[in-house]
Amino acid sequence: MADGLDAIDWAAPWLAPYAPIGQGVASAVAAGASSAIALNAALAPVAPPVRFVPQTDLPPGEAYERYIFNSGCCPTREGLHDFFNGLAWLRFPLTKRRLNQLHVAQIAQTGIQPVRGPARDGLTVFDENAAFIRAPDALWDALAAKDWQRLFGELRPLWAQAHLVLFGHALLEKLVYPRKAITAHVFRARSATDSIADLDAWVASDLSAEKLARKPFAHLPVLGVPGWWSANESPVFYDDRDVFRLPK
Numbered sequence: 001m002a003d004g005l006d007a008i009d010w011a012a013p014w015l016a017p018y019a020p021i022g023q024g025v026a027s028a029v030a031a032g033a034s035s036a037i038a039l040n041a042a043l044a045p046v047a048p049p050v051r052f053v054p055q056t057d058l059p060p061g062e063a064y065e066r067y068i069f070n071s072g073c074c075p076t077r078e079g080l081h082d083f084f085n086g087l088a089w090l091r092f093p094l095t096k097r098r099l100n101q102l103h104v105a106q107i108a109q110t111g112i113q114p115v116r117g118p119a120r121d122g123l124t125v126f127d128e129n130a131a132f133i134r135a136p137d138a139l140w141d142a143l144a145a146k147d148w149q150r151l152f153g154e155l156r157p158l159w160a161q162a163h164l165v166l167f168g169h170a171l172l173e174k175l176v177y178p179r180k181a182i183t184a185h186v187f188r189a190r191s192a193t194d195s196i197a198d199l200d201a202w203v204a205s206d207l208s209a210e211k212l213a214r215k216p217f218a219h220l221p222v223l224g225v226p227g228w229w230s231a232n233e234s235p236v237f238y239d240d241r242d243v244f245r246l247p248k
Contacts, residue, residue: 003079005029007176013228014166014175017196018087025087029078036076039086049093050074052086065103080176084169091196092167094204099127102209122212128170131184131220132199135162140188144218148244152224153235159226163194166222178223180231181243185217219245 005026010019021042028038036052043051051073058067058075068074074089076082089096106120133140139158142151166172166184174182191202221243223229231237238244 003029003035003083004176005080005083008080009176012175012178013225014222015172017091017165018084018172021090022087025083029083034076035078035083035086039076039083039090042090049089049097052076052089055082063107065100066107068100069104080173081169084172087172088167088169092200092203094200095167095207096127098204098207099123102207102212106209118213119209122215123209125185125215125217126187126207126212127168129168129185130217131164131166131168131171131186131222132189132203133162133164133186134189134191134194134199135164140218143186143220146219146245146247148224148238152226152232152238156226164225165196165199171222175222178229180223180240181221182223183219183221183243185215186220187217 008015008022008026010023015022025035025038025042028041029035033041034054036054039052043049050068053073053075055075055077057073058064064075074086076086103120103123106117106123110117110120133143135143136158139151139155139162142155164186166175168184171182171184187203189199189202189206191198224232224238224244226232
């Protein structure tokens with residue numbers, strides 16, 4: 001399969017929310033469809049959040065986010081990055097639409113600057129690298145404090161009560177080739193249930209430019225999640241200070 005999609009391991013636990021849709025989209029691309037056509041075929045028939053179009057449809061000089069907002073079309077290149085962006089639109093349409101609205105509002109306020117301000121920087125980090133977690137307070141507190149030994153040692157049984165979903169499309173792209181150092185920006189969610197629909201609705205309702213400007217994230221090397229990588233069954237996995245860094 002072209003553009004790296006054949007390297008995706010759909011059995012990877014972090015891809016569980018995406019595999020039912022993603023495998024079909026990837027198969028359509030393998031059969032010769034463009035990514036835009038394959039993603040459009042997977043859209044819900046009623047009120048799709050966007051339509052996917054080739055990257056060449058983006059007019060020269062037009063801001064990507066503003067074009068999506070005005071046209072309802074998402075320019076899509078071939079390859080892993082935009083493939084996972086498309087899957088994020090399919091699984092989290094409310095959150096993706098809210099991010100787009102916030103981006104466009106920021107562009108209206110400040111224009112396109114060489115250096116993003118705090119709000120647009122936070123929006124970009126969220127869109128590219130966020131993960132969502134519903135977890136007991138003790139687990140979240142240990143994660144936020146970078147108390148790795150407590151998080152993955154004493155509190156390890158509590159991970160059975162946690163629900164972690166990766167959202168950022170650059171994060172998902174990087175994990176096609178897993179490396180120990182790959183780290184997510186984790187956003188704590190308080191949705192009513194673990195369902196993707198409830199999670200999507202809650203996150204979309206909670207997002208604001210002001211909140212994201214404050215970078216409300218904890219940092220999590222995702223291959224440390226119990227059950228996600230066989231090597232982390234050994235406690236020495238977490239002794240690597242280049243990955244599991246101490247708080248500053």
